[in-house]
Amino acid sequence: MHYATASGTLSSVWLLIAIPLASAAILLLLGRRADRWGHWLGVGSVFVAFILGLVYFFALRGLPAGPGSYRGADRTLFTFLDVGKLKVTFGLLFDPLSAIFVLLITGVGFLIHLYAVGYMADDPGRRRFFGYFNLFVAAMLTLVLGDNYLITFIGWEGVGLASYLLIAFWFDRPSATTAGKKAFIMNRVGDVGLLTAMFLMFAAFGSVSFSDVFGAVGRAGSTTVLMLGLLLLLGACGKSGQFPLQAWLPDAMEGPTPVSALIHAATMVTAGVYLIARSNPIFSANLAAQTVVVAVGAFTLMIGAIIGCAKDDIKRVLAWSTVSQIGYMFLGVGLGGVAYALALIHLLAHGFFKAGLFLGAGSVMHAMNDQTDIRRFGGLWRYMRITWVTFGLAWLAILGIPPLSGFFSKDPIIEAAFNRAGWSGWLFGTAALVGAGLTAFYMTRLFVLTFHGPKRWTDAETPGGPAAVHPHESPPVMTVPLILLGIGSLAAGALMATPVKDWLLPVFNNPAEETASHLSTLTVTLLTLLVVLVGAGVAVALFRTGTELVEQPAGPVVTAARRNLYGDAVNEALFEKPGLYLTRALVYLDGKGIDGLVNGLAAAVGGGSGRLRRTQTGFVRTYALSMLGGALLVVAAMLVVTLG
Amino acid sequence: MILTQEALKLPQINYVALSPMLILFGAATVGVLVEAFAGRGRRYPVQLGLSLVSLVAALVMVVRVAHTRELTAGGAVAVDGPALFLEGTLAVLGIVALLLVAERSLEPGGPFVAVAAVTAGTEADRVQAQRRDAGTEVYPLLLFALGGMMLFVSANDLLTMFVALEVFSLPLYLMCGLARRRRLLSQEAALKYFLLGAFASAFFLFGIAMIYGYAGQINFAAIHEAIQSSTNDRILLYLGLALLAIGLLFKAAAVPFHVWTPDVYQGAPTPVTAFMAACTKVAAFGALLRVIYVAFERTAWDLRLVIGGIAVLTMVVGSVLAVTQTDIKRLLAYSSIANAGYLLVGVLAVGGNGNHDGLASSMFYLVAYGFSVVAAFGVVTLVRDADGEATHLSRWAGLGRRSPLYAGLFTFLLLAFAGIPLTSGFTSKFAVFGAALASGQAWLVVLGAITSVILAFPYLRVVVLVWLSEPGENTPTVSIPGALTSAALAIGALATLLLGIAPQPLLDLSSRAAEFVR
């Protein structure tokens, strides 16, 4: 596979990254001097990047599609590393896939930046916030524009860092810093996957550039390809909050709402989908790897939806919904063929409606003194019309009601799942279908409890009780993005579905449309609609009249769901408890300043570390003894190796 | 019996090629004379000027003779690509460390004790702690150490190497004990370093004897020959090699010969720690590379498993132990141990095609790590309260609020240690791992990747502590550094950034230099 060298307009594609990066640098380095105008610089830079993205998009469309390859412009900036056999250039690739992502990141990113101007208006750290935000945009663009895995990895680490800084933005809350650390560590686990995949590529193919690797996949052994696929999947799971690394994403909601909207809903968490879609030649070459992706996707979408049903925190419900929807995308990219494009369309549509949902949630929280418990909302539609309408549109979109966007993006994935050959098609199709019903249930529950039914604004934490709550519509700088995103949820699906599919399919080697093998399109559509309506109907019937204000005792299933399906408990049992036992020997090293070891793995390491630390007694005779032991060991090992 | 004149053919000595170390030795000797004859008040500027000028001169001479590739002084010293590259590295890192050593604006008199002979804790000691001057013997000692290190990386026989080892070790032992604050800790560190260093030297010497027994020679080229041609029992060779390696690995701070590192790093005056962390590492690995690549290349296959095992141990122990450290200097010490492990991975890329790559990438790593670590310890010297440096981690909480610039700088350096892309830490790790992969050491690379993830955790903890907690009442202030420290920090941070973004020029340079003469 070869990419044409960029020329003309497209040779300046690096500006896309440079502009937000420069803005971030200015914001973070100038300090307080930039406090007054800094946020507008942040918004402006993303807007300029969006306009540039559009320019490049049209320039790319103007390129002729060559034979045997597709439109794409490869811009090599400079040689980054040249060590022995390994040569890595700092090159950017602008092709249909990255173009779509660039537009999503800068477009939705711009709206969310705009919204954040209002949302963060009272926060003293607003300038810093925009600095991090711009840094994130630059890193995310690097991720999707890199023409080799190393550049992608640079962006990958960059978004991780920015996400970490933003989750922990309100560092005076201990839960925020804990969540930040959790995110960072789970991401690092994923990063090892990606890094190891890169080393494997280098060992097997001698290169990490997309064109070389994809060109060589055909000649590689199936074990290598499977290993590559699984390692990449591990990386993708870490970044995208997929099973078994899903636990950090809901906790990440500790960050400011625009962060949740941009990073943990619309863009960064879809990086895993991007990675798999970009690596499609690897996955297409190995059925086993694909099956694992599909299974991860199907499983995650189910657990995400189930847990979503039991949560009462508005942002947590949306977070688990994100986990579940990304599960759909993984399902899509795992199915391969045309479904790659379907997954990306769902990614786009999801970017719009989930950003809308988060921003709407932020607007509600803004109105309700930062209350996040949906049991304490109700009847808000009368007070916040714009939020209500836009939130409603996004709600219908995620349900997949025609003609909103979800209908055009989610249903085809369900259909494609049914079409997978063999019994697995039935299994995954059913999972996707049930997931759609559950999605309808929890989203409707969320919507009804928030905007309809009786007012339940009693707020135990707010002094002054219900009287102190005066819900109001948010300022225009927040509602305008809401409206635009609402329009996106309404129209994007119908407008985008076909053109985007045609636009993207060359990236995936123009796969043939599969014919329905199990169920026809019409059957799947009707079946889905039916399941969705049933789910939504049940939710309306149950929650029309409101709900109890405190958690009610419930059956085992609900309890399990409330406990995140025991995901944290499993983590705890598998990693944390053994770690804790090991740590027992360790005197609590961190006084007040240092937080405890958050994560189970870290605890295990810390425990081992504590044990090892005791060998460091401070007595020079002990040291000499250990050196003597080491010497004995080295000499013995040397003799065993050489003579034995 | 009189020896006839023609039997004693005096060797040719290429003084120009040896001039970098000769300049340093000469300047150090002059420095000792300055100590003896110059007035107390005048010593500091004279010593500082002398040291700086001599180091710059040494660097200039390295550049001037950059294309020399020869054995000189009767084959005892090799002036070749790696030797000159590392000599240049030592000169540059020595200058940066010297700037930290010479800083006197952070506390009256600087970080070194005025009279080291005064018993710690006595009344006289309290009086001298108030003095606004300091002993200046550290400058000639630094120059002696650097000269010894230069000889260490270019020595071409085991005897010269041993002498060089002692020449650079002895000043280091002394410098460790010269701290102005916490003098008992400092003296304890010096004594520990001295005793354990002597212990390791004994192993080294024992190893030389064994190898002499096997090869009948201690010249590297002769050993290389003997490995193929000698009819002696190879046990002697392997015994000698193992014992030799122990001496070198001790200086490199590889597990299980690392025990001294945290105590010494913590106790020594921080500028000296910076100097040790950067320059001793360069010297130790320079010598290790030369010994393995020049003399023992033919046993590389046998070495792999043993040194590989040590590399794994070093990476694992260094990174795991770093997790629970509560003192920033100890944390950096364990990080330096783990980095020794990564460097060993590069060293192990010996044999076949990897020979050249392993050497080039290891040398690159040494430069990159040296700059970062000097700058990191430079920041440590800034964070202080009334009792001197505040190195306990809990004291660093909320430092980002007090001084965003230096906290940001430190964060950047920690990210570099963690190997985040666009810092020199990433490029250097990548280069080393790449070379190791090319020579088929995938298992080391995988372990390296895993340990670097573990190692990211303690760094991250510091970052969290610095930025994401409220400054407490006892959060120390960050002193405004004088011009010298500022310069050192700027050089270190800039190099870390540049080598992360555009590493290619230095990679090319190290690649061109990566050829030993035998």
Place this chain on the structure above:
Amino acid sequence: MTSVAILAEAAGRVGTGEAITFWVLTPVALVGAIGMVWARNAVHSALFLVLTMLSLGVFYVLQAGPFIGMVQIIVYTGAIIMLFLFVLMLVGRDASDSLIETLRGQRTAAIVLGVGFAGLICTMLARGLTSMADKGLGAANKDGNVQGIAALLFTRYVFAFEVTSALLITAAVGAMILAHVEKRKEDKVNQPAMMRRRFAPGNYPGPKPGPGVFATSNSVATPARLPDGTPADRSISPILPVRELTAAEAAPKGTEE
């Protein structure tokens, strides 16, 4: 027969005298080495070390290395060990400290590892050396032992030899740093200044009272009493910590019984 010829001849074979000397001195050397570690008294340790060093010197001479043998005796026993002894005498030998090992298992582990290491090295050396023919001694001593060493020092190892001077300078500088307290001009006190300080206001110029050991106690930590019965702080040495006296110390002197 010239010394060179003797040396050359000695290279090849082991004479009876050599064997006897070796077997006599080996136990002595070993006893010295073990004794050095074992002895509780530092002076004894040093003397044990002399024993070992002397034996080694004789071994070197036996091995046809008269120069190194002599140097061994002159430098080690003559200079270094004597310095050790002087230092020990100056510092004062104190057998009481640091003889109890506080670290659990340290001694056992040290013995096990030490024996293990020695065993490993020795067996391997024995294995490696049995098949080895001795060679090269004759060639090395061709022009005489001292001359041979000189030739090497001034040819092949001339640089190492010269660089050793740096080591020696460092050692000398180090000794100075750690031992020499430089008196500064302003620290020197002359007689008028001393007198002025003595009679300055606030300073009591007379001798200080002795401690209160008169009748009530044997302890020098008991302060003397002023005429009004209050304790005189000045009567106790400032280095003595202020503390409660034990019953035995406070008890009346035993002369009454």
